[in-house]
Amino acid sequence: QITLKESGPTLVKPTQTLTLTCTFSGFSLSTSGVGVVWIRQPPGKALEWLALIYWDDDKRYSPSLKSRLTITKDTSKNQVVLTMTNMDPVDTATYFCAHGTSNTYYRPAKWGQGTLVTVSS
């Protein structure tokens, strides 16, 4: 059974760097064809795809946020970390991580419950 759980600060100040951790079970990120995706959703608004890390450590980023995002993995800990620099109130959102596989082009399939991050001074 695949499960994912997001963790990190609930409140960050503008200009700070956000670090979120996705801890998962039921799969290994060292297995060929597996990936973890980050998605966010501002309150009352739409979903936004952010980043993907592949089993082989290749990475993809949303073009509009690429300069601010870094995604990394720690296979031994079954964790994926997303950092977002220069946080702004518009980055207030629920941040989700999700599991994806190559047979569906790493579409976010199994999602965590999400973690709400508020950006405010």
Added chain:
Amino acid sequence: QTVVTQEPSFSVSPGGTVTLTCGLSSGSVSASYYPSWYQQTPGQPPRTLIYSTNARSSGVPDRFSGSILGNKAALTITGAQADDESDYYCVLYMGSGIWVFGGGTELTVL
């Protein structure tokens, strides 16, 4: 910047049929975008309904179906039920591992 378009809101009567669409601000949606559909209720993560245009996710009732209609992807709900009242999101594959979500459709069943 690619924009994926969805109707902001839709209404359907109980037992009725509704078709939600997913388009592109520029161009047509085809199967090569592997359109997928999610259902989301408040406070919950999205749940996959349909992937790769018309493949139903495990446990999803067959009254949910996906297709390409004209130049858009479509999600059809046949025999709408009260608990279908949710937000529905489509997502399209842009290549190189990148997906883009639509703005979502708020479906009301009344």
